[in-house]
Amino acid sequence: GENVEQHPSTLSVQEGDSAVIKCTYSDSASNYFPWYKQELGKRPQLIIDIRSNVGEKKDQRIAVTLNKTAKHFSLHITETQPEDSAVYFCAASKGGYQKVTFGTGTKLQVIP
Amino acid sequence: NAGVMQNPRHLVRRRGQEARLRCSPMKGHSHVYWYRQLPEEGLKFMVYLQKENIIDESGMPKERFSAEFPKEGPSILRIQQVVRGDSAAYFCASSPEGQETQYFGPGTRLLVL
Numbered sequence: 001g002e003n004v005e006q007h008p009s010t011l012s013v014q015e016g017d018s019a020v021i022k023c024t025y026s027d028s029a030s031n032y033f034p035w036y037k038q039e040l041g042k043r044p045q046l047i048i049d050i051r052s053n054v055g056e057k058k059d060q061r062i063a064v065t066l067n068k069t070a071k072h073f074s075l076h077i078t079e080t081q082p083e084d085s086a087v088y089f090c091a092a093s094k095g096g097y098q099k100v101t102f103g104t105g106t107k108l109q110v111i112p
Numbered sequence: 113n114a115g116v117m118q119n120p121r122h123l124v125r126r127r128g129q130e131a132r133l134r135c136s137p138m139k140g141h142s143h144v145y146w147y148r149q150l151p152e153e154g155l156k157f158m159v160y161l162q163k164e165n166i167i168d169e170s171g172m173p174k175e176r177f178s179a180e181f182p183k184e185g186p187s188i189l190r191i192q193q194v195v196r197g198d199s200a201a202y203f204c205a206s207s208p209e210g211q212e213t214q215y216f217g218p219g220t221r222l223l224v225l
Contacts, residue, residue: 034214043217043219099160099171102147104154
């Protein structure tokens with residue numbers, strides 16, 4: 001089955017700096033890659049997603065890149081703010097209504 | 113449009129009891145997924161259901177766990193004879209026809225004493 005690895009497990013950045021979280025996946029049939037943000041005690045919330053026919057996608061301060069050949073995808077947050085502090089999960093799916101396999105999470109701390 | 117709803121939000125059970133977790137998907141969503149999250153860990157897929165059908169239960173333990181999504185009413189995740197290792201947050205997600213995005217509920221935090 002699919003295996004998603006995520007690094008780093010924790011990340012501390014100064015407010016205003018950029019944060020980058022990297023993931024790899026194992027199943028070349030995966031074609032849908034969502035990213036979720038989870039604040040303490042809350043539900044995971046989708047922040048951005050990318051499909052395998054696209055190499056990069058941006059939404060304001062958030063961007064995601066995908067390298068299908070290397071089976072890598074990354075989340076980039078620019079101009080970080082304290083409210084960006086949370087756990088971020090990458091995930092992979094074969095699309096459609098297939099199950100989503102999650103990475104182990106990155107705890108991001110933005111220091112004011 | 114209310115989001116995905118789960119109840120109860122917190123559930124305490126003693127070893128050997130049964131736990132029933134409910135999930136009401138977003139209006140118009142006919143695909144329901146259950147995930148388990150242990151403390152400080154990611155979400156692990158358990159089961160995917162459509163109305164009256166289990167589509168993929170590859171992540172569900174073979175014993176004590178069952179799930180259903182009846183024609184009427186919420187989806188139910190049932191854990192029989194709970195053990196301490198079942199303590200976790202159980203999240204339900206739903207997606208609409210034609211979309212693969214999954215929207216999560218607030219979760220049920222199960223504590224087994």
